[in-house]
Amino acid sequence: MEWLRQVWTDVNLTSVELFETENSAHVLAEPATLDGDGEISTVQLLHQTLAEAVLEKYNSTVLSSDLRLPSGQDSIRFDQIVGFVAGNRMLNDDILRFTLLLMAEQLTTSQTLVFSPHAPMLGFPRPPQHTRLTSVSFMILPVFFSSSNHWGIIIVEVDMDMPTPTIYVFYYESIGADSYLSVMKEIWNKKLLAHLKLWYVQDCDDRARAEGFPFTVVEEAISVPLQPDGTSCGVMVIAMAYSYLTGNRDFPLHKVTKAYVACMRLRILWMVMTKAVIEPIPQLIKEHASKTNKELKKALGRH
Structure with missing residues (x-):
């Protein structure tokens, strides 16, 4: 909570791409002067406003509350978010998955699939019913590198507007190690590409099946930006996914500092806490919590 209560107008940044359209940070006005203490940009004021909005949600949400996607496809408990996004801890797979799914629902009208980081080991799920590979954007x-506790990401874009249907494969992780890139390429070639080929065969007619996989595959490694600390890899992965899903693709041009990461963490909290549906607490849990609160006050000698 103290992290959220910091003075965000002191964080001197003029541009952060993550969720810029959703929270209007892309609309920069002339710097404003507050109390004669110097110029404060609209982005700085915005971050203070976002922090206050998140704090309001924090104060009205109990740890056992469920946050679910508007579609109902997935959910996460509030206690899985507290302490992981705010501050400087590494994001776990639940937060990463939920945020990416929320982005896929909220940021684009095109078909976007988010796979579990466990899929390369446990197997990819069946394709969505009545969904052709050619209709997915x-x-x-x-990708979780368990040996080093690090996150990367594979972003696949299907472009049917090219003369030859093309699949673009983008690899990104925020340290820039060749060993991580090799692992991601192996996952693509041996696991994910095989899944897509099987998907294509299953939903096409005999003639198309005989002609084979029609896509040209273009692979690209994204080497920047690099993370400024040891725990922000998950945040960087979310930011890169946002950059490509929205078509901005500006994140690789940004120099990311610790202050930049802090603002991205704040924006992730804001996105999750304001765009997800917070489920009402069942009455029985409310009564139990109230009873526990009274007992604690009595034990502490308070009335």
Whole structure:
């Protein structure tokens, strides 16, 4: 909570791409002067406003509350978010998955699939019913490097507007190690590409099946930006996914500092806490919480 209560107008940044359209940070006005203490940009004022909005949600939400996607496809408990996004801890797979799914629902009208980071090991799920591979625009696969506790991401874009249907494969992780890139390429070639080929065969007619996989595959490694600390890899992955899903693709041009990461963490909190549906607490839990609160006050000698 103290992290959220910091003075965000002191964080001197003029541009952060993540969720810029959703929270209007892309609309920059002339710097404003407050109390004669110097110029404060609209982005700085915006971050203070976002922090206050998140704090309001924090104060009205109990740890056992469920946050679910508007579609109802997935949910996450509030206690899985508290302490992981705010501050400087590494994001876990639940937060990463939920945020990416929320982005896929909220940021684009095109078909976007988000795979579990466990899919390369446990197997990819069946394709959505009545959905052809050719109708999907993006596929997102977060990749967890368990040996080093690090996140990367594979972003797959299907472009049917090219003379030859093309699949673009973008690899990104925020340290820039060749060993991580090799792992992601292996996952693509041996796991995800095989899944897509099987998907294509299953939903096409005999003639198309005989002609084979029609896509040209273009692979690209994204090497920047690099993370400024040891725990922000998950935040960087979310930011890169946003950059490609929205078509901005400006994140690789940004120099990311610790202050930049802090603002991205704040924006992730804001996105999750304001765009997800917070489920009402069942009456029985409310009564139990109230009883526990009274007992604690009595034990502490308060009335």
